[in-house]
Structures are given as structure tokens and as C-alpha cells.
Amino acid sequence: MEDYLEEFVREGEDHVTELNNALLTLESDPEDDGAMERIFRTAHTLKGNFGAMGFEDASDLAHAVEDLLDAMRQGEIAVTADRMDHIFAGVDEIEACLDEIEADGEVARDVRPTITDLRAVLDGADEPATETAAQESTTEDVAFDPATLDADGERVVQATVEMADSEMPGVDAMFVLEDIQETFDVLGAVPEIDAIEDGEYDTDFTLALATDAGDVASEIAENGDVTNVTVQELDTESEGSETETAADNAGESGTDSVGEIQSVRVNVDQLDELHGLVEQLVTTRIKLRRSVGENDRRTEEELDDLDKITSNLQDTVMDMRLVPMKKIVGKFPRLVRDLAREEDKQVEFTIEGDDVELDRTILTEISDPLMHILRNAVDHGIESPEKREAAGKDPTGSITLRAERERDRVKIQVIDDGQGVDHDAIRTKAVEKGILDSAEAEDLTEDEVAELIFHSGFSTTEEVTDVSGRGVGMDVVNDTVTRLDGSVSVTSEPGEGTTVTLTLPVTVAIVKVLFVESGGEKYGIPIKTIDEISRMRPLKQVDGEEVVTYDDTVYPLVRLGDALDVPGETRNGDGMLVKIRDTERQVALHCDAVQGQEEVVVKPFEGILSGIPGLSGAAVLGEGDVVTILDVATL
Structure with a gap:
């Protein structure tokens, strides 16, 4: 049960x-x-x-x-x-x-x-009184084979129900069928019940009814949407020789065929357990390959086959965990509508890309952050109709929730055409709260100023409303997205509107990493963030900072030993360089050595470790060693 x-x-x-x-x-x-x-x-x-x-x-x-x-x-x-x-x-x-x-x-x-x-x-609403003509007669068109109808000893009749003209035939038929099913046992229908309720009939449909009632036609015709009922009593002992032709004329409902089942429901606990088993399989595969070594060629070939099978299984499980955005954003239109009503504002809310898929865990985690952003957009972004008209705008504001896939990341934006962020007010509040001093506040770009709203408790509003409570949720947005290995940013144009952008991974947990060494410690860098690996290049100084040059482009140098405060001397000569993709961060990392690559199960850091710049999580290798996975964007 x-x-x-x-x-x-x-x-x-x-x-x-x-x-x-x-x-x-x-x-x-x-x-x-x-x-x-x-x-x-x-x-x-x-x-x-x-x-x-x-x-x-x-x-x-x-x-x-x-x-x-x-x-x-x-x-x-x-x-x-x-x-x-x-x-x-x-x-x-x-x-x-x-x-x-x-x-x-x-x-x-x-x-x-x-x-x-x-x-x-409903008080005062009168039900329309419609008289319906009904007839009971005999017809030669038989839609059902009486021998196939399980009447359990009851009398069986075939009723052809003619419907009144309607702009919504499916809805009208649905109510008629409901009334009929409350009185009679429906043994069959041409077309099928679902098709009838979808309005897929011309002017009438035919039902097989098991009933001992006398005046079937009059009973059905009491419904105001029915114009005529024709009833024929069926002999359940006969062969029904006209059945095939009659069924063809009625549209070949195909009630005896069952289509192949294309999908099944899976309990999320079982899905999580399967995902955990795949993680264990990946780790065991790493252990096995390392224990075998490189001397047994046949075993190596079998391990290669195991790699392919494991990778395919991993991809399948990860795809099973993907859920379309519509699973969480479906409730947002109602949320925006109620908030706008409460604030006496007019808002047109649009959702784009709700078919974009994300890992179930990520999708669940970002539901509340997206609600916080939408609340702020309604409460502090969109102006009242009077203010919008005074500013030459349409009195109805616009909010758009847009999602799009970009390789292995998903970008989610909440865009409003409201009053935008008051940069001067944010600078003033940041100085008052001691977040910045006056000089630092003035040096910030407008986009950097706008992102101050992600500081815990930061608000430029003196009154906290029931709708959003400005400052209560935007820091939660930042913390949640960062914990999911994502990023959040905000851009705003005064008087034109604000855009909050969340960038998130599509899936979590299993990634391919490059192992590097610095000061005797091993670290992992996600392969997807790496553009090039090379030996150390000649260094230059620009504004007192070390840089290297790739194809006439200057890249700042980050020495892992210094960034991570790792003691030890550089080995392998002058060391190695790992150039990061420009889309991630325009920088080159220096390390002592590069040790190869592997797929690993990454566990994100939680608690006090979750906020350390440059670190995203840890992975357990085949020998049981724990390796730190680097976050190149914040290193």
C-alpha cells in the first residue's frame, strides 16, 4: 500500500x-x-x-x-x-x-x-436547463463483438451517443462519460475512452454497457451535452459476424493491442544506491589496474575492456540521474503570481529552457536559491505600475527564467527589466557595515559592487518585507552554488534591470583529473579545465608579478607551492607548467611534476573546509590515499 x-x-x-x-x-x-x-x-x-x-x-x-x-x-x-x-x-x-x-x-x-x-x-449561478431529445432504436452498425464482452451474466447494450456542438468536445465528453460510468458498467468504447476524452471523435462515440436497467437511452440523454442516444441490445452468445467491418468503420480503436513499455519508475533511493555502487566500481577498477602493473599484456587488455564497460555503465547511471528543469520550475509561475499580487505589481513571467537536464541532487539543491532570486526580482527589482509608467516603461514588468546547456555546464539566468541595482546605495551600505573602506568601495566596478549583495545579511533596504527579506537569501544562493562547484554573478543597469547568472555542473561525483606534485604532495586538477601541459618556460615580470607567454599572450603564473603553502624544493629541473583554459581562468600553474591522469570519485568538502579558496574536494585512490582536488577558478 x-x-x-x-x-x-x-x-x-x-x-x-x-x-x-x-x-x-x-x-x-x-x-x-x-x-x-x-x-x-x-x-x-x-x-x-x-x-x-x-x-x-x-x-x-x-x-x-x-x-x-x-x-x-x-x-x-x-x-x-x-x-x-x-x-x-x-x-x-x-x-x-x-x-x-x-x-x-x-x-x-x-x-x-x-x-x-x-x-x-457559486451562489447565484444558475445551471442551464437544456432539454434533450432521446430515442431508442435498433441499428445494423455493431461496434463490438458480443462474444468478447465479459458481462458477468448481465444484459449488454451498445449505445451510440451523439454530442452537441462544442468548442471543447473532449471536456464535454469527459463529463458525459463520468455520468454514464456512475450508472452503468462500461465494457468497451469506440474510440477508446482516452481518445474520447481528448475530443478525438466526429459527432458521436459508441459504448458497450452491462446493465439491467430498462430505459438506457433516457438515462444517458439527461445530460445536457447529449443530443441523441441510439441503443441496440447485444446477444453475448452470438459470433458477431459484422464486428470486424464495424470496427474498421469506427476507426480501428485497437483496444486489444498493448504497446511496448517505454519507461519505468525507479525509486530515488535505489538510484542513489546504484550510483554509489558505480562509484565503488570505479575505485575498485583503479585499485585493480595499479595492483596488476604493466607486465601482463593479456590482463592489461582485459582491464581495457573493463574500463570501457565501467565507463559505459557510469555514463548510463549519470544519465539516469538527470532530471529536466521543469520538475522544479513548474511551481515558479504560481510563486511569482502570488508575490506580484501581494505587492500590487504587474509581472509577466516567462520560462525558457525548462527541458534542460541537471543531476537530481543539483536540481534539488538549487530550488530554494532560485526562489530567493525570484522573490528579490519581484520585491526589489520590478517597480510599481505607477513608477514604471512615470519612467516611460510598460506598467507590466517582465521576469524571465532562462536555462541553457553549455558543454558540461548549465547556465541559469533570472532576468528582470526593473529598476536595477542602486550602486551608490550599495557602496554606502558596504562602508557602513565595515565590508570595505571608502577608497576600496570607490575603486570597485559596477558589476563588483552589484555582487556585494551576496555578503551575508547585506541589504540596502531598511524595511524587511514578508515577500523577500532582502539580504536573507542572497548569501544562501552564493553558498549553495559554490558548494555545488558552481558560480554566481550579477549584472545590473540602473533603470533597465538586473540579471543574476548561476553556472552549475550538469553532473557530479566522477571526473577525470590530472595528478600533479608540489612539495612532495599530490593534487588533482580536473582535465576539463586544462588547455596545455609543458615544461617550465622563461619568466617575465609585469608589475612585480611573474608571468609566462603563450603565443604572444601573457599569463600570470601561480606557483602551487606558494598558493597552497606547501614546503619542499622543486624537482624535475625547473618544474612543469599547466596552462588553464581561458574560459575557466587565464593563468598558468607551476608544479614540480605531472604524474598522469585518472577518473576518480570526488567528494566535495563540507563544513569549514567548503569555503577554502582553491580546494573543491577530495578523492580516494586505489591504494586508499586521499588526494585533494583543486578549484583552479579560486586558486
Whole structure:
């Protein structure tokens, strides 16, 4: 039962996110029939799922939301922001029910006040009274083979249901089918039920019903969306010789075929365990290769095969851990909408690149930082409609969340067209807080000034609002992204807007590194950051700093021994140079020796070690030795 509950909760969370986003679309465009159809399908599914699992109160809540939306669809009440607030409150209550089911296996909260509130909004709305003509007759077109229908001894009829014209045939059919299924046992449908609810029928669809009721046609025709019902009683003992031709005429529903299963659900704990086993396999492979040595050629060849298998398995597992951005950003449109309403601001929120994939761990970690950034964008970035109009801007502000893949990194940006960062105010506040002195503050570029907001507790706002609490979250953003081996930056143009950029790795844990030695200590440098390895070159002095030249380009020299405070003398003559890629950092590293490369399992430093410049983590080698992995960007 617990497995079913977990799957039910996960599916329910997806439905809530989908419902929120469709409601936002409807709120911005009340004439969007596609949004209304998605809303009804989702609300209907939630109601049915709650009922099927025995959570009747939650089912009644979803039903109340559905009824209020139905009144909007019928044109009985208009779509307004205030009424949408009531609907959103109902959706929030549904989400709270899911949280309780996940935690305790039951719904303990009292949802009746919310249901009463939703029903109150419906007061005064009249249900349309539509009289429907119904006929019961016999037809020669048979859609079902009676011999294949499991009626369990009951009478079986074939009912062809003709629907009224509608701009949303799928939604109307969904309600009709719901009414029919409450009264009759549906044995089959042409087209299939899912296709009917998707509106994939011309003017009618045909059902096989097991029933002992007499007037089937009149019962079905009570629904206002049905214009006519034709019923034929089927003989379940007959061979149904016309079935094949009739099925072809009805569109070959193919109800007897089952497609190949293309995906399966995997528990995240099992996925993490598999990932851990792959890490152990990589470490064991390193141990095995080092213990064998280079004397046994046959063993070396077999180890090469093991390398290929391990690498393929590693790539597969890492791909399994990738999750699209939409899994976390799906809730952000609702967040921005509620914040804007609270601040009496108008905001158009756009998401781009939500199909970009990241490791599950990274995606989970950056959810809260992105929320902090969006809160600040609404609260401190976007101006009030009056201020925007006075500045010659559109009264509706714009916020864009954009994600794009760049090789093995993902760049996520939050862009707003608000008032931008007040650089002078930040300089003043930085001096007041003792972060900088006046001279240092004046020497900073505007981008460097803007990045001062990442200091813990830094704020230029005297009043901390309920929306963002400026300064409470931006340092958390920086700490979290840095811990994930990423970086964060901010650029701003006064009066034009602000862009906060997060750059993160796609995956974590297993990387290929180059081993170097300095002062008798071994270190690892990620291969992806290295451009060239060479012997020591002639040195020059520029402004008192050591530099080396590559193709007429000057690169500052960083001696690992000095940077890491490692004692010892340089071996291998004058040592070796490791030139870092310009995209990472324009610098050349000096070391005593280069010792080869290997794939290793990197464990990021935590606690007090996590903030040390130049260090990103540690790796355990085959012999059990621990090697420090360098962060060339901060070295």
C-alpha cells in the first residue's frame, strides 16, 4: 500500500503543478479554451484519484474546484483575479492534503471551510436547463463483438451517443462519460475512452454497457451535452459476424493491442544506491589496474575492456540521474503570481529552457536559491505600475527564467527589466557595515559592487518585507552554488534591470583529473579545465608579478607551492607548467611534476573546509590515499 501511496502522491504533485500553470494561463487569457480543457482534465483526474484511494474529503474539495471552474466555462461567472484567488486557495489546500497523505497516510485537516468558500462563490449561478431529445432504436452498425464482452451474466447494450456542438468536445465528453460510468458498467468504447476524452471523435462515440436497467437511452440523454442516444441490445452468445467491418468503420480503436513499455519508475533511493555502487566500481577498477602493473599484456587488455564497460555503465547511471528543469520550475509561475499580487505589481513571467537536464541532487539543491532570486526580482527589482509608467516603461514588468546547456555546464539566468541595482546605495551600505573602506568601495566596478549583495545579511533596504527579506537569501544562493562547484554573478543597469547568472555542473561525483606534485604532495586538477601541459618556460615580470607567454599572450603564473603553502624544493629541473583554459581562468600553474591522469570519485568538502579558496574536494585512490582536488577558478 505504501508503494501505491507514494506513486499516488508523486502523480498528484504533478497534477497540482499542471493545474496551477493552466490556471495562470486562464487568468491571463480567459478565452483560452485549451487552458480550460487542461484545467478540467486535471481537476477531474485529481477528484477521481482521491476518490479511488478513499480520501473522500479531498475528493470533495477537488470537486468544488471543478464546479467553480465549470461555472466560468459556462459563462455564468466571469474569470476575475479575486475569483481566481479562491480557486488557487483550493489548489493550495489540495496540495496540503497530498503533503499529509505523504507524511501520515491520511488527510487530517478540515477542508470543509475551503469547500464552503468555493461553494459561496457559486451562489447565484444558475445551471442551464437544456432539454434533450432521446430515442431508442435498433441499428445494423455493431461496434463490438458480443462474444468478447465479459458481462458477468448481465444484459449488454451498445449505445451510440451523439454530442452537441462544442468548442471543447473532449471536456464535454469527459463529463458525459463520468455520468454514464456512475450508472452503468462500461465494457468497451469506440474510440477508446482516452481518445474520447481528448475530443478525438466526429459527432458521436459508441459504448458497450452491462446493465439491467430498462430505459438506457433516457438515462444517458439527461445530460445536457447529449443530443441523441441510439441503443441496440447485444446477444453475448452470438459470433458477431459484422464486428470486424464495424470496427474498421469506427476507426480501428485497437483496444486489444498493448504497446511496448517505454519507461519505468525507479525509486530515488535505489538510484542513489546504484550510483554509489558505480562509484565503488570505479575505485575498485583503479585499485585493480595499479595492483596488476604493466607486465601482463593479456590482463592489461582485459582491464581495457573493463574500463570501457565501467565507463559505459557510469555514463548510463549519470544519465539516469538527470532530471529536466521543469520538475522544479513548474511551481515558479504560481510563486511569482502570488508575490506580484501581494505587492500590487504587474509581472509577466516567462520560462525558457525548462527541458534542460541537471543531476537530481543539483536540481534539488538549487530550488530554494532560485526562489530567493525570484522573490528579490519581484520585491526589489520590478517597480510599481505607477513608477514604471512615470519612467516611460510598460506598467507590466517582465521576469524571465532562462536555462541553457553549455558543454558540461548549465547556465541559469533570472532576468528582470526593473529598476536595477542602486550602486551608490550599495557602496554606502558596504562602508557602513565595515565590508570595505571608502577608497576600496570607490575603486570597485559596477558589476563588483552589484555582487556585494551576496555578503551575508547585506541589504540596502531598511524595511524587511514578508515577500523577500532582502539580504536573507542572497548569501544562501552564493553558498549553495559554490558548494555545488558552481558560480554566481550579477549584472545590473540602473533603470533597465538586473540579471543574476548561476553556472552549475550538469553532473557530479566522477571526473577525470590530472595528478600533479608540489612539495612532495599530490593534487588533482580536473582535465576539463586544462588547455596545455609543458615544461617550465622563461619568466617575465609585469608589475612585480611573474608571468609566462603563450603565443604572444601573457599569463600570470601561480606557483602551487606558494598558493597552497606547501614546503619542499622543486624537482624535475625547473618544474612543469599547466596552462588553464581561458574560459575557466587565464593563468598558468607551476608544479614540480605531472604524474598522469585518472577518473576518480570526488567528494566535495563540507563544513569549514567548503569555503577554502582553491580546494573543491577530495578523492580516494586505489591504494586508499586521499588526494585533494583543486578549484583552479579560486586558486
